[in-house]
Amino acid sequence: MQIVGGQESGTSNQKESASLDVLGFVGSGEGLIPTQDNLTKLEVGKAYYQLGKLHYDKADLNKAEVNFLKAIDCAECPQDNYRVLKILSFLIRIAAEKLEDEKAEKYISHSEAIVNDLQENLGSLSAEYFYYSGLIKSYRTDFDGAYQDLDLSYNKSKEENDPDLHSKCLLALANNAFNRGQFELSLEYMGQLDNLLKIINKEYLGGSMHMTYGKIHMATGNIEASLKHFNLANITLQNKKCWNLYGYILLGIGQVQKVKGDYDRATLYYNLAKQAVDSTTFKRLTNVLDAEIHEVNDSSVDIYLDRNNRKVKEKNIGVIDFKHRFVLLEILFLLAKNRGSFFDKEDLAREIWKDEYNPLIHDKLIYTSISRLRKLIEPKDNSNTKRKYIIRGKDGYTFNPDVKIRYQMETKLTAGKAVANVDISSPV
Structure with missing residues (x-):
């Protein structure tokens, strides 16, 4: 890399x-x-x-x-x-x-x-008119209205044989679809843009395209593709000697590392990004980076639970991989999502194994599973009689309501929410 x-x-x-x-x-x-x-x-x-x-x-x-x-x-x-x-x-x-x-x-x-x-x-409105009309509606978070104008611009730019404007329309439509949660449609627009940029030379737009690809793939869980495109964005924009998106590229790579569960490497990229930008002008980016660093390093959080990537980060133990421990992960999330509520054997058999409780089958299965889960997540200095996370009472098992949990670590751009719903990498 x-x-x-x-x-x-x-x-x-x-x-x-x-x-x-x-x-x-x-x-x-x-x-x-x-x-x-x-x-x-x-x-x-x-x-x-x-x-x-x-x-x-x-x-x-x-x-x-x-x-x-x-x-x-x-x-x-x-x-x-x-x-x-x-x-x-x-x-x-x-x-x-x-x-x-x-x-x-x-x-x-x-x-x-x-x-x-x-x-x-x-007398007549051009593709350029509808393009800017769509962008302005995006500033006002009218994404549906923006889509209608951008789609008109997209079609008119083809009729007017304007490949430069057509390429910007495709990126704007991809961002619009992303903002509306339509990731597959966003990728369709990106594919068209990718093909078009192989014909016309627009390096800055190419860098923005790869950044958008990175965001889409991260949102859909395609982590390796996301990392690939953030790195391509970095290379493309360096070829143009363009540095205004460098901090955002490092932010994106850091967020990918965080989703992968490599929190130390995520922190490294966040700190590199902070060193690379002027915090007095890149205030939004700086706020986002500060929020990400705080989230990854928040000492008050006892345990992070990332269900999508099947990883858990315990404050003292570090990252624990649950990729081949599906049942244990399901038990952990059931208890953690219902902290303070007790689950007896009947509840666990029904919720985890989707069976009616049978002592001949489930007694040993439940005991073994809870024991294995405790060995994975409980700090080593805790005695068997004083569990930090999974507590047993007369009514079954529960998750300690006093510990601080944070669920799947997602990107938190709201910490530096862009005025007018734009960031510096969005199309002009």
Whole structure:
């Protein structure tokens, strides 16, 4: 697995300098000023946009925002409406990452006003119109309405023979299906996008595609495929010298490791991600990473139960694999989900073995199973008379209600919930 840090190379800086010369800029850093002697207002605006995109790719969100706003100031609407919509999409993503609700709301409202103006004044609506209309509805969490517009854009972009817009529609539709829990449909769109990107060269979109693949496969439990695509996202975006998604790639790999039950490696990737990003601007990502690290290392949690991957992590023992211990896992989850409730032999025979209790069959089976389960999960310093987890009373067995349990460790993006329901990797 190849993970390379987001350090700028001399080659990247040389390319930046060359591009600025072509765009007619003098100075360096924040002091870059367009030389307007021979440039129109439109050309100056395009130059500011290119600078904004350059800083955006390099993960300098503050400089990107400054230049994007200057690009909008140079726009002349209505003829530049679509260009402004594209720039606003970048600004919304920056505000979402910086958790700046008021700015995001302002940019979304501006986008809505432009879309409404286009609808009122255009004789016919293009694929590009429906694409941005769909994105804006996504910002408002109207996923059904967004799907209708994005699907129209998808079909119109084919009619208009616009492969670039068609590719962005496919990624937007895949994200839309993912947000609606339709993972198979999401994978269908991703398959079409994968085939299209073999024909057209759009590396940044390719990186976003692999990240989306990673999220879908993680949600459906295909862990190895998820890890493969996060690594492909890393390689693809490094080829473009693009670092703004590097922290999110490390986050994704860490989440895959967590689902696999390798909590030490998950923590390693989370900490690498924290070191790789500027926490003062990547606030959403930083919040998510802090929540993930806290979840994995929460010392107050006695035992983690991961049913999907058939793993248990006990605070003192570590990770315990239950892949070939199905009956023991079922007993553990039955008791843990009903802490404080006692299950006698009749209950266990019915719930675990789906049989009516027969002492000749079940007495030894239950005793042996409980004994094996205790040996697996009970800390070694506990005596047989003082069990930490599985307690026996006169009414049967129960799970200690005083211990702290956490169930299957899932990704918790709500800790850094994106403003406007977007993150920096979503399509523009």
